[in-house]
Amino acid sequence: MKTLFVLTLLACLLALVVVDAKKCKKCHKKKYELCLEKGWKSSIEGCVGADITLSKKRLIKKCTRIENKLKACGYSCDGPAPEPEPKPEPEPEPEPEPKPEPEPGAQA
Numbered sequence: 001m002k003t004l005f006v007l008t009l010l011a012c013l014l015a016l017v018v019v020d021a022k023k024c025k026k027c028h029k030k031k032y033e034l035c036l037e038k039g040w041k042s043s044i045e046g047c048v049g050a051d052i053t054l055s056k057k058r059l060i061k062k063c064t065r066i067e068n069k070l071k072a073c074g075y076s077c078d079g080p081a082p083e084p085e086p087k088p089e090p091e092p093e094p095e096p097e098p099k100p101e102p103e104p105g106a107q108a
Contacts, residue, residue: 024074039054044075
């Protein structure tokens with residue numbers, strides 16, 4: 001009975017790890033954006049970094065590790081295309097004022 005319980009528990013943990021590995025974590029995305037701002041030269045499609053060169057080895061290792069994690073889950077810097085702004089509708093032209101009708105007793 002203990003063996004069955006342990007095997008079930010291991011199967012559940014393995015399932016959680018596999019499911020979690022496919023999702024890109026939000027914190028990794030934010031950290032990667034910071035790396036790009038600091039000058040990381042990205043190899044992920046669509047990602048553009050600043051025109052600065054990273055010089056700190058620790059930061060280079062960190063950005064490399066984060067980039068590899070994002071590549072594994074299929075991350076791309078190309079987000080969904082922004083929706084185009086709708087064109088403003090032209091204001092309707094004011095209707096001309098009606099001409100006054102002539103009085104029945106007066107002729108022009």
